[in-house]
Structure formats: structure tokens, C-alpha cells
Amino acid sequence: MPYKAIREIGEFGLIDKIAALAEPTLQAVPELLKGIGDDCAIYQPSGKLLQVATTDLLVDQVHFDLLTTPLNHLGSKAISVNVSDICAMNAFPRFALVSIAIPPSFSTEMVEELYKGMSHAAKEYGLAIAGGDTSSSRSGLIISVTIMGEVEPEKLTKRNGAKPGELICVTGSLGGAAAGLKLLMREKAIMLDHFENNEPYNKSVMADLKEYSEAIQCQLLPTARLDIVRFLHSRNICPTSMIDISDGLSSELHHICRQSNTGALIHESRIPISASTRRVADELQDDAITWALTGGEEYQLLFTIPKEEYELIDDYKEISVIGEVTDPDSGVFLSDIYGMRIDLATIRGFDHFGR
Numbered sequence: 001m002p003y004k005a006i007r008e009i010g011e012f013g014l015i016d017k018i019a020a021l022a023e024p025t026l027q028a029v030p031e032l033l034k035g036i037g038d039d040c041a042i043y044q045p046s047g048k049l050l051q052v053a054t055t056d057l058l059v060d061q062v063h064f065d066l067l068t069t070p071l072n073h074l075g076s077k078a079i080s081v082n083v084s085d086i087c088a089m090n091a092f093p094r095f096a097l098v099s100i101a102i103p104p105s106f107s108t109e110m111v112e113e114l115y116k117g118m119s120h121a122a123k124e125y126g127l128a129i130a131g132g133d134t135s136s137s138r139s140g141l142i143i144s145v146t147i148m149g150e151v152e153p154e155k156l157t158k159r160n161g162a163k164p165g166e167l168i169c170v171t172g173s174l175g176g177a178a179a180g181l182k183l184l185m186r187e188k189a190i191m192l193d194h195f196e197n198n199e200p201y202n203k204s205v206m207a208d209l210k211e212y213s214e215a216i217q218c219q220l221l222p223t224a225r226l227d228i229v230r231f232l233h234s235r236n237i238c239p240t241s242m243i244d245i246s247d248g249l250s251s252e253l254h255h256i257c258r259q260s261n262t263g264a265l266i267h268e269s270r271i272p273i274s275a276s277t278r279r280v281a282d283e284l285q286d287d288a289i290t291w292a293l294t295g296g297e298e299y300q301l302l303f304t305i306p307k308e309e310y311e312l313i314d315d316y317k318e319i320s321v322i323g324e325v326t327d328p329d330s331g332v333f334l335s336d337i338y339g340m341r342i343d344l345a346t347i348r349g350f351d352h353f354g355r
């Protein structure tokens with residue numbers, strides 16, 4: 001079946017298709033009085049709740065590569081990376097505005113695939129896709145998502161409340177997204193090499209990616225830790241500071257310490273890294289701890305709690321205590337498996353303009 005060129009249905013025909021795909025997300029949000037269709041979305045904020053807002057861009061060749069990324073996964077990731085920022089405030093997402101700039105190579109079906117992923121993720125998180133903007137792009141695909149969320153004022157968690165003596169906690173495991181990216185880039189290079197040599201497409205030159213599915217899923221289909229926000233609320237735990245890990249553990253720990261005016265000491269042996277990430281690191285002769293510290297795109301939560309609250313999280317396997325907050329003069333350090341202290345100021349994470 002030939003693909004339908006977007007020019008056949010035009011901008012407004014495309015928006016109608018997008019609106020139909022967004023429709024199922026509206027049910028979960030009765031406070032949204034108007035979604036797609038007018039000049040603005042209309043939202044009735046609920047009573048005493050504080051509103052939080054975040055926005056993140058995803059840019060072709062910077063955040064994704066369409067040769068290795070299914071469009072529905074990309075749509076889901078665009079929603080998840082923004083929900084992750086809402087989670088980092090200990091808040092709940094309510095609605096999203098989605099803007100896309102579409103390159104000439106895209107068909108109607110490709111845009112629909114992208115929105116199927118967004119709509120599926122939005123439903124999982126209970127947020128509505130309430131509007132956006134559509135443009136053509138003269139270069140690659142660009143996706144900009146803005147999400148509004150809500151939280152009770154006393155539960156709001158910022159980056160600046162950590163105190164010396166408190167525990168530093170991290171959710172899930174780290175390093176998987178970097179492992180997935182390395183694997184996908186390796187497979188892409190093999191595939192391009194193969195084509196450059198004019199060899200016909202042959203599935204057997206590619207690795208069987210099933211055995212790497214955990215790492216690849218971390219990279220292509222991350223989930224925001226809304227489950228952790230629900231857990232924290234259910235146990236009445238209010239972290240003193242929190243941030244999501246988008247640029248690597250080291251960078252995010254520095255953000256917390258700088259804004260809280262503290263130092264930190266974390267322990268290499270306590271950083272949660274999955275067996276499959278370690279296996280990929282061994283295979284690629286790389287270092288899983290470096291991935292955890294600098295890889296980014298984990299969308300796990302890094303937070304601090306008073307020592308007395310340890311027993312509230314002790315039995316929850318999704319949360320690991322990796323160290324403690326120290327005085328500002330002590331700096332931000334990692335104690336390695338031999339007990340050597342490494343200054344994390346020398347190990348920073350992802351920087352869009354970094355050298």
C-alpha cells in the first residue's frame with residue numbers, strides 16, 4: 001500500500017488525524033475543558049494545588065536517529081522525558097502541548113505512528129494531549145513537548161533542600177540507556193557499511209538484538225518514574241531535594257549540591273547497575289560505572305531524605321541508598337571499590353555544547 005503524502009491532506013487534515021489519536025487521552029482529565037481545536041487549550045486548575053510546567057526538545061541527530069528508532073517509541077519517549085521532569089518535582093502530570101516540525105520525507109502514516117506512541121504513553125501516565133503546533137521542517141524532525149502538572153504545596157520537591165547527614169537515594173538501575181545507545185550505534189555502523197559495499201540487505205549481518213532488549217528498551221522506550229512519585233505520596237515521604245537523571249548521575253548530583261549548598265559522598269559499590277548493562281559493557285570493552293555517572297537519559301530519580309526516614313524506603317527494591325549529603329566544603333566525591341576518593345567535578349555528564 002503506498003504511503004499517503006502529507007500534502008494530499010494538508011496541515012489541517014493532518015491535525016484532524018492527530019486530534020483523533022489524542023482523543024482517548026482526554027478521558028482521564030476532566031479539568032481539561034477544551035483540548036485540541038481552539039486557539040488555546042482550556043484547563044481549570046484544581047483548588048489548592050500548585051501547578052508545575054516543563055518543556056523539553058527532541059531533535060533529529062541530537063536526541064535520536066530515525067535509522068535505529070521506531071517512531072512510536074520516539075513518540076512515547078518524547079512524553080516520558082517530560083513526565084520525568086514533572087516526577088522530579090514530586091508532582092503528577094495533567095496535560096501536554098506537543099509541537100512538531102516535520103521533514104519533507106515524512107508521510108501521514110509516519111506522523112500517525114509518532115502520535116500512537118505519544119497517545120499510548122500519555123494514557124499510561126493519565127495525562128491529556130491538549131494541543132500543540134505543526135510546521136514543516138527544512139531539516140530533520142523536531143519535537144517539542146510541554147507538560148503541566150499539579151501537586152499539593154506541602155509535597156512539592158525542589159533541588160535545593162538537601163542537608164548534610166541526609167541519605168542520597170536513586171531509583172531503578174543506571175547505565176542501561178548508554179548501553180542501548182552504544183549497541184544501536186554499533187548496529188547502525190554495520191548496516192551502513194554493508195550498504196556502502198553494495199551488499200544486498202541480509203538480516204544475518206546484524207546482531208540478534210533480542211539478547212540486548214533490556215538495554216535497548218532503556219534507550220528507546222524509557223519510562224518516567226511516576227510509580228515512585230505514587231509510592232512517595234503513599235508513604236508520606238517528602239524528599240528534601242529531587243532531580244531526574246537526564247544528563248548522568250554526576251551532573252545531577254552536582255545540581256542538587258550546588259542548589260542546596262552541600263557536598264556529597266556516594267559509593268561506587270552501591271550504584272545500581274543491572275547485570276545486562278555490565279554484560280554489554282564487558283562485550284564493548286567499556287565501563288558501566290562511567291555510563292552510570294555520565295551517560296544520561298536514564299529518567300530515574302535522584303533524591304535525598306533524612307536518615308530517620310530510611311525505614312520507610314528500606315523494603316522497597318526500586319530505591320537504592322548510594323551515599324550521603326556532606327558539608328559544602330567537602331566537595332562532591334565518589335568512593336570507588338578500593339576506597340579511593342574520586343572528585344566527581346572531573347567526571348561530568350552530557351552537555352549539549354560540551355567539549
Ligand SMILES: Nc1ncnc2c1ncn2[C@@H]1O[C@H](COP(=O)(O)OP(=O)(O)OP(=O)(O)O)[C@@H](O)[C@H]1O
Nearest residue numbers: 054055056057081082084085088243244245246247
Ligand atoms: N532556552 C531557555 N529559556 C529559558 N529557560 C530555560 C531555557 N533552557 C533551559 N531553561 C531552564 O533552565 C533550567 C535547567 O534546564 P535543563 O534543561 O538543564 O533542565 P532539565 O529540563 O531538568 O534537564 P533535561 O533537559 O536534561 O531534562 C530549567 O529551569 C529550564 O526551564
Ligand SMILES: Cc1ncc(C[n+]2csc(CCOP(=O)(O)O)c2C)c(N)n1
Nearest residue numbers: 061062063064065246247295296297350
Ligand atoms: C543520535 C543520538 N545521539 C546522542 C544521544 C545521547 N543523548 C542525546 S541527548 C542526551 C542527554 C539528555 O538530553 P537533554 O539534556 O536535551 O534532555 C544524551 C545522552 C542519543 N540518544 N541519540
Ligand SMILES: [Mg+2]
Nearest residue numbers: 055056057085
Ligand atoms: Mg531541559
